[in-house]
Amino acid sequence: MDYGTLLQILDSTLRLGTPLLFACLAGLFSERAGIFDIGLEGKMLMAAMCSGAVAFLTGSVWLGLLAGLAGSLVFAGLHGVASITFRGNQLISGVALNFLASGITVLVAQRLFGQGGRTPPLDGAARFNEITLPFAETLRPVPVLGPLYADVISGHALLVYVAILCVPLTWWVLYRTRFGLRLRAVGENPAAVDTAGVSVKGLRFAAVGITGLLCGLAGAYMATALQAGFGREMTAGRGYIALAALIFAKWRPWQALGACMLFGFFQALALRPDVVTAVVQVKIPVPFLDALPYILTVLVLAGFVGKAIPPRAGGEPYVKER
């Protein structure tokens, strides 16, 4: 494999890792606050449809983004009401919302555009277009690093850089602010937070809201940057891969970046079976590459690659008085 091919694969790694990263950080906020969320997939799908549809109808990607955030927030709100207010089973709520999103996105898109549940293709101002970073072309002649900067780091949609910036931001919020301390505490020992006079429900709703916003960014990126428009089931299990990355990263932001880029790398490889065959000299079936992130997650969960211990109060509704 030559350097150019490697750069191409790294480029698509960044592209494909971005929605995973948004969704993974979304899950991180929710699960750190003690709310399991297997509904990341559904929220992304909802956001993708809303942003794709509104971006097409208004011609503005920014209005599309807002619609995507709103769509995802509605679903996050439902999950919050079911699992915080009514103390329902968080896993079942997530599963239910995934189905709801899967069906309703097609119904609405079909009603609006009548194209079999797709939105029409987006172009121009209705999409997040590629940004060329400063000096990309000037620096290109620099050996090794020049092409890396020009081809891999430069030339992505705005949201890719936003996703990367969300990593230090998440770290700062979680570990350097009062809100973050309380958020982490509420996922480990909600009774202690309650005793300190801080609202458990309020904190958990805030966390679920942040999850909604980040899933909204993930979905909007899918429909308006990675692809040009919404297609049915376009998230294709990315919500679950993000969940896998979250466990792999042991619920920590910087490790989440690494895990998402690793899983993004696998997805990029699955698109280039010719390269994989050339490198390992054995024909590896594409389905195996597709399954690799899932197999890796199972191994991580089983504790073969270090033990993953979830936040202690995860999945349990908090009852104030017994």
Add this chain to the structure above:
Amino acid sequence: MDRLPKWADVVLVPLVSLIFAAAISAIVIKAIGQSPSEALKVMVEGSLMSAYGWGYTLYYTTSFIFTGLAVTIAFHAGMFNIGGEGQAQLGGLGVALACLLIPWPHWSVALLAASLSAAAFGAVWAAVPAYLAARRGSHIVITTIMFNYIAAALIVYLLVDVLRPAGQMDPATARFPKTVSLPTLNQIPGFDLFFQKEVPANVTLFIALAAAWAVWLILWRTRLGYQLRAFGKSEPAARYAGINPAKMIMISMTISGALAGLMSVNNVMGEAERLLQNSSEGAGFIGIAVALMGRNHPVGVVLAAVLFGFLYQGGAELGLWTAIPIELRIVVQGLVILFTGALDVMVRMLLVWLFSFGRKRQVA
């Protein structure tokens, strides 16, 4: 919170949840510019008003009984098996291998062999996550979800690279021999008086009903069932009573996987007569809704499976005859899971409130 009378808990809670789900579905249909009453009419006519419609409704029902029972038995042991989809697809592989590798003289022997094979493949696919949960402390929900994706990838690989006959374009196995073709309901004496046209519902329906009876027997009439339910209610109490947690996880998940695998006898052997990609078509997930709706009791599961059979056949009719997309049934499925599974506390609170209202009026 006040207690509800038992009959209200068993009958009213699922019924009210269903009414909520139906009401929101009606709003959704209205919102996409269609008529809810017209939609209901098309659904009922297409699935319940003709023998032909019933033939399809019961075909779906058969699959949903299996997957509903699979989720039910795991629920009783405190396990949430979302892997029914993958287990059913592996079960399909078991059916295909049993039907293709051995030349069976008669469908009845083939049915027995295919059932055992399907159950075994499904059970193995559930046993791996169960082992990881029991021995290594993996989270059963996440692992079974991952196994759904791994199963899908495995089946794609096998169908494209291994099992596809030479010269065939589409990724599928060869057709099963005619001798293993299962009798459909219109070919069974007695039933043929009602079903006069060719329908997909087949003898597997009776296996499904037998499985429902067997699950009831296991759960409420055996020592193992008692242990499973005790473990599901309280792990520390069960442990104190000398029940081995690892064993309970393994047994409940293995039976669950076997039931999910058995589903494929219905669709792979009874209908498609070859193994296709995504053969289970989401039926594994519908098991979750069926189990929740059926209150985790085999009788409830059978009734809920008929309801979802109606929803699936009716939804297909909507896709054919109206402008409402077939995906409406996924919306209804999601709503049913939401109300019966995640918002049941809300429904219960509402009913308790209504009951107390009635009581107050009696006093006054």
